[in-house]
Amino acid sequence: MQSLPVRRIPRLSPFAAVRRLCLHAGLAGALACAAAPSLAAQQGQAQDYQPEVGQPGKDVIWVPTPDVLVEKMLDMAKVSPQDRLMDLGSGDGRTVIAAARRGLTAKGIEYNADMVALARRRAEQAQVADRATFEQADLFETDLSQADVITMYLLPTINEKLAPKLLDLAPGTRIVSHAFGIGDWEPDQTERVNDDCPGYCTAFLWVVPAKVQGRWSMQGQPLVLEQRYQLLTGTLDGKLLAQGRLAGDQISFEVDGVRYGGTVRGDRIEGTVPADGSRPWTAQRQ
Known part of the structure; x- marks a missing residue:
């Protein structure tokens, strides 16, 4: 008995797959699919997105916090799995992911939609997406009241603008900032790392005080x-x-x-x- 030749089905890229479906969809389907190639291309570009150090953002340029300093900041805040952490200007998600790896529930607030998508992919890859979430939002319009720990790497002017909102948080809320202070509010603790940190290697901790005046x-x-x-x-x-x-x-x-x-x-x-x-x-x- 003669065996039939095996037909190998080529693996299609997302763009090619969408195009083939459109070609076999008839006139109505073809009209509906007219924009599909550009959408598929956009999805491919989103998957390939890589941020560049120094790229502009809404309030600050993007410069990532070195991983060694991320860990130091979490240590300074004495985080535990019972804490809820919020990272303001979360960028590629490294601080949120590091916190989630320690068992925390952590959320990143980021204005750049591409950064949010990248951070979500990185959380999936790190297998912490159940605890590490990211929201595309303006940090000035975000409710911070559910956080036990706030982390941030923002400019001094932004920190100072946030100060009244931070001081209204529940007493005992811990705030940790990479590199920059919060106006004339003296930190409760200052730490510096020297190894594996190329620059701006200082972190500051504040504990929100009760109001007793x-x-x-x-x-x-x-x-x-x-x-x-x-x-x-x-x-x-x-x-x-x-x-x-x-x-x-x-x-x-x-x-x-x-x-x-x-x-x-x-x-x-x-x-x-x-x-x-x-x-x-x-x-x-x-």
């Missing part, structure tokens, strides 16, 4: 607090406070050499004196 009553004694970001001055029963500071919702200060520590819970502070002791104190906002 004003008059309080500490068990009948007047407590007056003056606040500048996380730094505190003021008086307790007319005596000057020293070394006053906030770390998120944790407050500490000294009066007459005695250290007070406590937790801010809205309009109430609960703590101990000395700070590591067992004698409790409370204060109520007036």
Whole structure:
């Protein structure tokens, strides 16, 4: 019995496949497919998209954060799998993907649609797309309130413009910036890496402080607090406070050499004196 020759079916490119379908679709199908070659070409171009360092964006040019500094920034924020991270100006997605690899739920905010598509492909390749997502959006119009950690590599002017929005986040929210500060808001921590980092190798951490400025009553004694970001001055029963500071919702200060520590819970502070002791104190906002 004579065997029949095997017909090999050529593998078609997306462009060629779309074109063949259009040629066999009849007149109506051909009219409907008139734009298909250009669409297929656009899809191919999107798959091949590679960003260039220094390319312009909406607010800043694109320069990626070195991977070694990404890891340092995540370390500074003391991230855990329970945290939700948001990266502002997420570019090729490396910070979001690195966070997702540590078990976090992470989202990138990026204005460039091609960058968003690239980041999504990279997350798929890294097998973290279930935790690493990307949204094409304007960072100034994005709700940041669901994030426990904010990361960014933006210009100082952009950081300063974002400052009021960042300061309104929940106390304890951690903000980490590559290279640039946030106006006159002094960072809580500064770190620099020297290995495998070609330049701009410094990262800054801030912890959003609770808002405590004003008059309080500490068990009948007047407590007056003056606040500048996380730094505190003021008086307790007319005596000057020293070394006053906030770390998120944790407050500490000294009066007459005695250290007070406590937790801010809205309009109430609960703590101990000395700070590591067992004698409790409370204060109520007036």
